[in-house]
């Protein structure tokens with residue numbers, strides 16, 4: 001990672017001010033002053049000091065990613081969601097909070113805040129996940145009722161979900177509070193229809209930013225991070 005970027009991320013300096021601090025000799029890497037903002041540092045191995053004070057790469061980061069199809073919600077392997085974050089994704093300890101199937105698109109929270117993610121994913125918090133889906137054949141009255149009442153799947157009974165089908169019932173939104181493997185696809189399959197497209201549009205208080213194209217990401221705003229922390233305390 002570039003030294004100016006790293007310096008900014010471990011301090012309250014903007015990237016530009018971090019560059020200035022580096023050029024003025026205020027930043028040392030492994031004990032030696034480095035004056036090139038584009039020098040490479042490895043956050044896992046190198047020790048960086050700013051004004052003689054060791055920088056700790058500690059403040060948590062939170063990104064909203066619009067996951068495109070074809071990427072896996074994992075930290076290891078090829079075509080992971082972290083690869084979409086470029087250099088930002090190289091930060092130690094980053095992981096996707098929850099999983100979307102490789103062919104599912106939409107909102108994925110990427111963070112290094114393990115305790116928060118643990119709470120958000122806890123079934124006891126009932127954090128809502130809302131998806132837009134397309135399916136075939138059209139949902140029936142019975143199928144919709146089954147989803148609303150709690151579909152009985154092979155290994156568990158899903159909690160009652162909110163579903164808002166389109167007039168032709170070939171698409172709609174579904175809101176679940178659990179995060180079991182292939183949950184939405186399996187619920188719809190149980191209701192007699194196959195999901196042909198799935199996009200997460202909301203995770204608790206976070207709504208997918210329409211300005212993010214597929215593969216786009218941005219840091220959460222302070223308001224969004226605070227809302228997530230509140231959701232982790234009491235759900236949604």
Ligand code: URA
Pocket residue numbers: 099100101102104181182183184185186198
């Ligand atoms: N439900 C699914 O079936 N797949 C996902 O990716 C998310 C929810």
